[in-house]
Amino acid sequence: PQPHATRIPALHPDTGRWSAFVAPDLPAVFGDDPSLDFQPGEDAQAELLSRLASITPDAWQAALARLQPAAVVAAPTPTAVPTPPLAASTPHHALNGPYQDPRRFLMDVMNDPTVALAYRIEAAKALLVAAGTAPR
Numbered sequence: 048p049q050p051h052a053t054r055i056p057a058l059h060p061d062t063g064r065w066s067a068f069v070a071p072d073l074p075a076v077f078g079d080d081p082s083l084d085f086q087p088g089e090d091a092q093a094e095l096l097s098r099l100a101s102i103t104p105d106a107w108q109a110a111l112a113r114l115q116p117a118a119v120v121a122a123p124t125p126t127a128v129p130t131p132p133l134a135a136s137t138p139h140h141a142l143n144g145p146y147q148d149p150r151r152f153l154m155d156v157m158n159d160p161t162v163a164l165a166y167r168i169e170a171a172k173a174l175l176v177a178a179g180t181a182p183r
Contacts, residue, residue, distance in 0.1 A: 056087045068095050079145060150177065 056067040064082035074081070102110075146152040156162055156170040 056083075056092060058086070068092055070095060150174065153177075 056065050058065055059082065062082065064080075064084055065086050067083055067087040146155075153170040153174050157167050157174065159167070
């Protein structure tokens with residue numbers, strides 16, 4: 048027989064807190080702790096999940112393709128411009144969330160010099176698309 052996946056919602060034995068499926072507007076309520084201190088109702092969980100719809104295999108493949116990183120052609124690094132070493136403990140300021148505003152997160156990623164340049168460029172592109180000013 049095939050093993051079954053762990054049932055959700057589930058009680059996490061180490062923390063005594065519960066996992067659950069939540070409506071899209073609820074994550075902001077949780078802040079830093081994405082768990083519940085009470086068992087969610089099975090009827091509410093079933094009602095929430097009943098609204099989900101499967102996607103077609105083609106839609107799934109298209110979504111996976113969009114999530115793949117774009118092929119990056121590495122430009123030669125000029126030897127006259129040394130890259131300053133970053134300390135191992137250099138914090139990524141953009142990761143100081145939690146973020147409720149995707150634009151603020153992308154702005155922080157784009158402006159954080161400790162984030163890899165490729166990610167900063169991708170954040171800038173996403174901001175341009177969101178603003179409707181992406182280059183054609």
